[in-house]
Amino acid sequence: MTNRGMPVTQADIYLRMSKDLTGEEAGVARQEEECRKLCAQLGFxxxxxxxxxxxxxxxxxxxxxxxxxMLVSEPPAIVCWHTDRLIRVTKDLERVIELGVNVHAVMAGHLDLSTPAGRAVARTVTAWATYEGEQKAERQKLANRQSAVAGRPYTAGIRPFGYGEDHMTILAEEAQAIRDGAKMVLEGWSLSAVARYWTELGLLSPRGVAAGGKAWTLRGVKKVLMSPRYIGQSTYLGEVVGEATWPPILDPDTHYGVVAILGNPERFSGGQRTGRTPANLLAGIGICGECSQTVNGRGYRGVQVYGCKDTHTRTPRSIADDRASKATLARLVFPDFLGQILGSQQSQEGQSAASLHSEAQMLRERLDGLATAFAEGAINMSQMTAGSQAIQKKLEAVEAELVGSSGIPPLDPVSGIAGLIAGWPTTPLPVRRAWVDFCVIVTLNPQRGRKASDMSTDDHVSIEWRDVEE
Structure with a gap:
């Protein structure tokens, strides 16, 4: 066939490979060599x-x-290695037919699109190619599922963070980073903090390396920390379908605790409501001096402040946090308080009752968090069921240990009070919050018509020390 009534003396070569696992383009290079030979034979x-x-x-x-x-460039003719490299679905064939040019294939001969019979043949060939593609996809899906049920890794894609190219061998440095990241989330750190930590270690995600060295994203960190892969479970299309043949990196308690936190859509808000992880020191702890409601963090005219529900107060967070921290540390070193703490520090099992109560409450919140995450579609039924069973088992053990114990918030048995004071700035937020709430009552006062710049720290914040008996 001719294009616009002129003899065809030129042709465009079209090359395609569905998968290039090495990235060296060897497949398309072989196609091009054969296509150029055909062009020479046809005089193109x-x-x-x-x-x-x-x-x-x-x-x-x-x-x-x-x-x-190529379609936009209006090629005089098209040469390809096989027609299925050019067209695999009918809609693409119709677009090629609209060009009014012929297609020559090294392995499938000539498609004469200038006649009804030729176009019918082309449509038939394409229909069968589409059918075979769909059949192949179904066979591959079945094979992938069977492999997942058997616990074998899917090795066709980029290796998972924490494992080697065989998707089985644990990489010690990356595995430790995953454990550290999970611990950070449980201690109240944000995904941003974990992403920065991993990036600063120089441990980029395998996908980030493939993309030219991109740093960790929040989505990437969350995907890793919520994946059942890291507790040795095999999944297919997001559902856990079997026990994996590769070794786990995280223990189930840690994993399901992280899933409960990261899967909860309300986890970024402060306050004492079940299932939330406060993001600042005094949220749910500080009290409004006007209405006695607890305060939460918010922004006001570009400044981070604390305020109650009715916004009676807008106390700058920097002032309130600094005042509360200093008052807590002062209370800790006061002689009468320190002596009573040391006298009641250990429970009968070597752990404080306050710490056990805190852990029990945390586990209950994680159970609620899993339910909320499932309701919001963040996790599936298998994840919620397995996570709930693991957390419930741990909660029962903690509640049993609570019987007859008494004490204080979490405290390192080696460094003690001195270590807590010295390391206060870097102490995990949940631990600092527990100690502030244990040691002092923080009241944030309304401005009552005054300018914030005219108010002293004591005008903003009132502190009352708690007694140990409380």
Whole structure:
């Protein structure tokens, strides 16, 4: 066939590979060599070579840039290695037919699109190619599921963080970073903090390395820490389907605790409401001097402040946090208080009752968090069920240990009070919050018509020491 009534003396070569595992483009190079031989046999000069490497032609969301550019360029003829490299679905065939050009294939001969019979043949060939592609996809899905049920890793993609190229061998440095990240989340740190920590260690995600060294994203960190892979569970399409053959990195208690926190859509808000993880020191602890409600963190005219529900007070967080921290540390070193603390520090099992109560409450919140995460679609039924069972078992053990014990918030048995005071700035937020609430009553006062700049620290914040008996 001719294009616009002129003899065809030129042709464009189109090359495509669905998967290029090495990235060396060896497959398309072999195709090009064969296509150039065919052009020489047909007497065609090669006008342009179009290449879509490592791209599928059957997935609706995948755009083939060079295929689109070739259609726009109005090629005089098209030469390809096989017609299924050019067209795999009917809609693409129709677009090629609209060009009014012929297609020559090294392995499938000539498609004469100038006649009804030729176009019918082309449509039939494409229909069967589409059918075979769909059948192949179904077979692959079945094979992938069977492999997942058997606990074998899916090794076709990029290796998972924490494991080697075989998707089985634990990489010690990355595995420790995952454990540290999980611990940070349980202690109240944000995903941003974990992302910075991993990036500063120089441990980029395998996908980030493949993309040119991109730093960790919040989404990437969350995906790692919530994946059942790291407790030795195999999944298919997000559902746990079997026990994995690769070794775990996290223990189930840690994993499900992290899932409960990260899966809860309300986890970034402060306050004492069940299932929330306060993001600042005095949220749910400080009291409004006007209405006696607890305060939460918020922003006001570009300043981070604490305020009650009715906004009677807008106390700058920097002032309130500094005052509360200093008052807590002062209370800790006061002689009468320190003596009573040391006298009642250990429970019958070597752990404080306050610490056990705090842990029990945390576990209850995680149970609620899992339920909320499931309701919001953040996790699936298998994750919620397995997580709830693991957390409930731990909660029962903690509640049993609570019988007859008494004491104080978490305290390092080695460094003691001195270590707590010296390390206060870097102490995890939940521990600092527990000690502030244990040692002092913090009241945040309303401005009552005064300018914030005219108010002293004592005008903003009132402190009352607690007695140990309380």
């Amino acid at each position: 000069q090669v006008r342009h070579v179009w290449v879509d490497n490592d791209l599928s032609a059957t997935k609706a969301h995948v755009v083939r840039p060079d295929f689109e550019a």
